[in-house]
Amino acid sequence: MKSTGASDDRDPLRQAGESRPAAAAVPLRVLIIDDDLDRARQVEDGLSGHAAVHLATSIHGRPLLDLIASVQPDVIIMDCNSPDRDTIESLRLVAQSNPKPIVMFVEEEGSDQMTAAIEAGVSAYVIDGLTPKRVRPLIQTAIARFKVMDGLQSELRKTRDDLAARKVIERAKGLLMQRQGMTEEQAFKAMRDMSQKQGKPLKSVAENVIAILDMIGDKQDTEGT
Amino acid sequence: MTHTPLTIGFARLSDVATIAAAKERGTFEAFGLDVTLTRFQSWAALRDALGTGAIDAAHMLSPMVVASAAGLGPYPGAFTSAFTLNLNGNAITVSNSLFSAMQKAAPEAMAHLPLTASPLAAVINIRHLLKQPPLTFAHVYPHSMHAYELRYWLSAAGIDPDKDVRLVVSPPSHVLDALSIGEIDGYCVGEPWNTAAYESGVGRTLITSGEIWSNGPEKMLAVRREFADTKHETHLQLLQALLTSAAWVDQPENRLAAANIVSGPAYTGMGMDKVAASLTGENRQTAGRIRVDMPDFNVFHRYAANFPWRSHAIWILSQMVRWGEAPPDTDYAEVASRAFQPDIFREAALPLGYACPTIDLKVEGAHTVPWLMTDATSPIAFGPDRFMDGRIFDPTDVDTYLAGFDIRARESRLAPIDEVQSSELAK
Structure with missing residues (x-):
């Protein structure tokens, strides 16, 4: 079961001869934090067969953080009004461990404000009215969004002062432009997409790009998009 | 009108x-x-x-x-x-067992008020020698006075809050249960959660925030x-x-x-027995004693x-x-x-x-x-x-x-969540 079912057709690395298998065998790890067991089970049902689901019911603070550390979830699903939100926030506000994409749900009607809150940068998504069918696509959207908004920012933050990393990315972009005939924007987008799909930092994607393009040398010169 | x-x-x-x-x-x-x-x-x-x-x-x-x-x-x-x-209004509370361990490790220091964290440092040293896991303290939010007061008090006694203990964020409504079952060893929170620990017999308050930084x-x-x-x-x-x-x-x-x-x-829905002590400043338990009069425990005006x-x-x-x-x-x-x-x-x-x-x-x-x-x-x-x-x-x-502070973070713990345009990388 693939974590992103995305096609590799437009992946410039594939065109350039890369045959990396997608990181597909590992199921999506989902942690549901909810003291309401029935509701948590509904979400679990919606994900059955598509994810490894862990339930965190009535655990708070330290054991909750321990569980997150051991499960290493790809996404956390929780109630907007959960008292555990500050514990989860502590993973984000102070970078003691990797932040996780968070799907937040609200039950009541008229949740426009909370939707807005979440869109304002909490990097999470709202499910109002939890139907099992809706759970999976929402999680995928949340993860994709998280990786753009948060993962990339986090990567950017780390690389901003790191000239070496920056040079690698610049060089890979230059190679893609030169060898694959991409515009600067396309080259960046291609690497960003790969970074998202593979869940890898932009820098290592750039290193792969350079390694592969160096390896195949000038043979692919005419095969640009 | x-x-x-x-x-x-x-x-x-x-x-x-x-x-x-x-x-x-x-x-x-x-x-x-x-x-x-x-x-x-x-x-x-x-x-x-x-x-x-x-x-x-x-x-x-x-x-x-x-x-x-x-x-x-x-x-x-x-x-x-x-x-x-x-102003003020928070306190640091530890479990009964940690309180006893502190009394055993440093009986003299425990007699001085306001209580420094040096008895705690002694306990941490002993635990370290015995290869026991670090003590865990809870507070309510990374950007909170609770966190900074707890860090100030610990570090003033040579305890590095990022190395010598584990700090976790916990909902205040949970810290009492967590303390009673040993999930955590102490916490810095507001009221009524310190008084509640004493009233229900699961912990002792060591020091109030007004004693760490007055007002x-x-x-x-x-x-x-x-x-x-x-x-x-x-x-x-x-x-x-x-x-x-x-x-x-x-x-x-x-x-x-x-x-x-x-x-x-x-x-709060907590009942007068838990709320009145902090708001009146009377009958507060701190460092193992009843402090009859702490009128500035909470300052509102x-x-x-x-x-x-x-x-x-x-x-x-x-x-x-x-x-x-x-x-x-x-x-x-x-x-x-x-x-x-x-x-x-x-x-x-x-x-x-x-x-x-x-x-x-x-x-x-x-x-x-x-x-x-x-x-x-x-x-x-x-x-x-x-x-x-x-x-x-x-x-x-x-x-x-x-x-002037020996104990401080030597590297950034900044979270990467400030707004940065992804287009910046595309330049």
């Missing part, structure tokens, strides 16, 4: 007293406001509600306002405050900057109602009545408590830098001017006849006894502002102040 509708968010803590009393005693109405109060289960949810306009004002941790002004977190620059709701700011009334700019008159009405209510709550003879309001189901000192904002910011949460090149004065608004406070307070400081910054830590503030429209009695280790904080020279 038509009353302006306004929604204020709050957390389930005793220091909501000024807001609760203003609602229950008709003070908001008297100042032309029709206030709805909404209780929140987490600081994150309260912050989101304020950030997006679901509520107009919030009972907010003072460091959350400063964090926003410093551009940390998801609402950079969005919040500001012209009103300090209360430091705790909660602020936070609004959006846009609200302060565009709803200036409503903001002033709100501040005047709160000033009036704070003056009432702060009177010793009114504290029991205030406790009665706060103990109600709409506010005296000592010009409601004045939003920019030096308070700068001290909070200094701790964010100390612990790697804000960059070392932070422009302290600039962030403080975005965070706290003393001019708006004066505009609200002076027409009501309250004396106001005429300065925005003061040196913190220089007064070990009550003193008279004369840089004011008329002299104001002030309480002490000492730090437990006797340090002096000059808000105009934070770098020197921070250089």
